[in-house]
Amino acid sequence: MKINWGFGPPKEPGEKGGGRDTAPGGESNSEQHTWTGGSQLATRVVVGLLWAALIAGPLALALQVLVPESRPVVRQDGYVDRIGEAAAVSEFAERAVVAWLETPGEQSDLLRAYFGDLGQSRPDIPWTTSGSAVAEIVKDDTGLWSVTVGVDAAEGTPPPDAAPAETPETAETPAATETPAAETDESGEDGDAEATPVQRITSGRLYFQLPVLYVDGQMIAQALPAPVPAPAEFDQLASAYDHGLAADHPAFARVANFLSAMLVSGDQASLEAYSSPGTSFRVLNPVPYAAVRVDTIVAAGGEAPSAEPSDGETVEVQANVTLSGSNGEQIGAQYALALQAREGRWEVARLRTSPALAEPVPLPEPAPVTTPTPGTSTSSSQGPPSTEPTREAGTDAPEGSTTETP
Incomplete structure (x- = not known):
C-alpha cells in the first residue's frame, strides 16, 4: 500500500530516504521534489527584489540632487528666466529687419512670414545690409519682446539709365542747403546763432526697434520696424x-x-x-x-x-x-x-577681467513698488470714500479715535 503524506510522491519499493535506487534497466529512478525547488526559487526572487529596492532608493536620491531640473527658473516676483525664448526672438527679429530692408516691392509677399498682413510700403530698389546684430532685447509690460537691431545699411542705387526720382512737393520744400529761419527765444528776441542744416546719410549704422510676439515657439512681428536712435553713449568711469x-x-x-x-x-x-x-x-x-x-x-x-x-x-x-x-x-x-x-x-x-575703478559702477534704480495701504479697497467698483483712522503730527489722539479727512 502506497501512502502519500503530502511530502512528495509515494515511495516505491527499494527507495531509501525518499530517493530511488537504480532500476534493473540501468536508468536512475531518483526524483527531485518539485515543492522544494519552487520554494528556493521564490526565496531568491524575494531577496533580489529587496536588494533592488535598497539600491534604487539612494540612487534615485542621488540623481535628484545631481541632475539639474529642466524647468525654467522662477523668482519670487514671478519673473521667468527663459534664455532660449530670448535667443529665438533675437534671431527672428534680426532676420525680419534685414528682410524688411532688402526685399523689393515686387517680392513683398515674402515678408508675410515675418509681418503677416501688416500694410507695407516697399521700395522698388531695396536697401543693402551687412553686419546685423541685436543691440537690445527686453520684455515689456504687455508681454511682447521689444528687440533693437543694429545693421549697416545703404540706400539702393538706381541704374545709371534710370531717371532721377522726383521728391513729392519739391517746389514747396526749401532747398537742402537753405538755412531755416532763426526762431525767436522766449524773450522775443531773434537768436544770433544760425541753425545748422540737417545732415542726412545714405549709408551707415542704423537701428530699428521691432515688437515680437512669442507663443509656444511661434513668432510674428506685431508691427513694422521703427527706426530709433543709436544707443546712448556713456562716459567712462574714473580709473584707479x-x-x-x-x-x-x-x-x-x-x-x-x-x-x-x-x-x-x-x-x-x-x-x-x-x-x-x-x-x-x-x-x-x-x-x-x-x-x-x-x-x-x-x-x-x-x-x-x-x-x-x-x-x-x-x-x-x-x-x-x-x-x-x-x-x-x-x-x-x-x-x-x-x-x-x-x-x-x-x-x-x-x-583681471576688468580694470580697477575709482568709482562704483552705477546700477539701475529699482522700479518703485506700490504697497497697498491696509484697509484700502482694491476693487474697481465705485463706492463712497472710506474713513480711515489717521493721526496728525503733533496730536495725541486717543487710540481707536478717527479723524475725518477731506
Missing part, C-alpha cells in the same frame, strides 16, 4: 590707476617678461617663472604676434610699488602695450594685472 612706474622699476621688467612669454615666445616655463605659485596662466597657442612692447605701466594706490617689497604685498597695475603682427602692423592693447610680492620680487598673481 594714478601712478606711473619708471621703466627701470623691477615690476616693469617682470610684467614685460610675463607678457612676452604669453604673447610672443609661447614659452610656458618662462610664463610660470614670472607668475605666483598656484596660478594657471597659459600661453597663446598658436602665437599670433611677432613682438610686444610695453609702453607704460600705471599702478593704483597713489604711489608706486616698492622696488624691494615684503612678502605678501599686492598692487594693481595696468600695462599699456603695443602688439606687432607678422606683417609689421601694430595694434594697442591693455592688460589689468594684480601683482604679489614673494622673496623680494613682484610676480603676476592674477589677470
Whole structure:
C-alpha cells in the first residue's frame, strides 16, 4: 500500500530516504521534489527584489540632487528666466529687419512670414545690409519682446539709365542747403546763432526697434520696424590707476617678461617663472604676434610699488602695450594685472577681467513698488470714500479715535 503524506510522491519499493535506487534497466529512478525547488526559487526572487529596492532608493536620491531640473527658473516676483525664448526672438527679429530692408516691392509677399498682413510700403530698389546684430532685447509690460537691431545699411542705387526720382512737393520744400529761419527765444528776441542744416546719410549704422510676439515657439512681428536712435553713449568711469612706474622699476621688467612669454615666445616655463605659485596662466597657442612692447605701466594706490617689497604685498597695475603682427602692423592693447610680492620680487598673481575703478559702477534704480495701504479697497467698483483712522503730527489722539479727512 502506497501512502502519500503530502511530502512528495509515494515511495516505491527499494527507495531509501525518499530517493530511488537504480532500476534493473540501468536508468536512475531518483526524483527531485518539485515543492522544494519552487520554494528556493521564490526565496531568491524575494531577496533580489529587496536588494533592488535598497539600491534604487539612494540612487534615485542621488540623481535628484545631481541632475539639474529642466524647468525654467522662477523668482519670487514671478519673473521667468527663459534664455532660449530670448535667443529665438533675437534671431527672428534680426532676420525680419534685414528682410524688411532688402526685399523689393515686387517680392513683398515674402515678408508675410515675418509681418503677416501688416500694410507695407516697399521700395522698388531695396536697401543693402551687412553686419546685423541685436543691440537690445527686453520684455515689456504687455508681454511682447521689444528687440533693437543694429545693421549697416545703404540706400539702393538706381541704374545709371534710370531717371532721377522726383521728391513729392519739391517746389514747396526749401532747398537742402537753405538755412531755416532763426526762431525767436522766449524773450522775443531773434537768436544770433544760425541753425545748422540737417545732415542726412545714405549709408551707415542704423537701428530699428521691432515688437515680437512669442507663443509656444511661434513668432510674428506685431508691427513694422521703427527706426530709433543709436544707443546712448556713456562716459567712462574714473580709473584707479594714478601712478606711473619708471621703466627701470623691477615690476616693469617682470610684467614685460610675463607678457612676452604669453604673447610672443609661447614659452610656458618662462610664463610660470614670472607668475605666483598656484596660478594657471597659459600661453597663446598658436602665437599670433611677432613682438610686444610695453609702453607704460600705471599702478593704483597713489604711489608706486616698492622696488624691494615684503612678502605678501599686492598692487594693481595696468600695462599699456603695443602688439606687432607678422606683417609689421601694430595694434594697442591693455592688460589689468594684480601683482604679489614673494622673496623680494613682484610676480603676476592674477589677470583681471576688468580694470580697477575709482568709482562704483552705477546700477539701475529699482522700479518703485506700490504697497497697498491696509484697509484700502482694491476693487474697481465705485463706492463712497472710506474713513480711515489717521493721526496728525503733533496730536495725541486717543487710540481707536478717527479723524475725518477731506
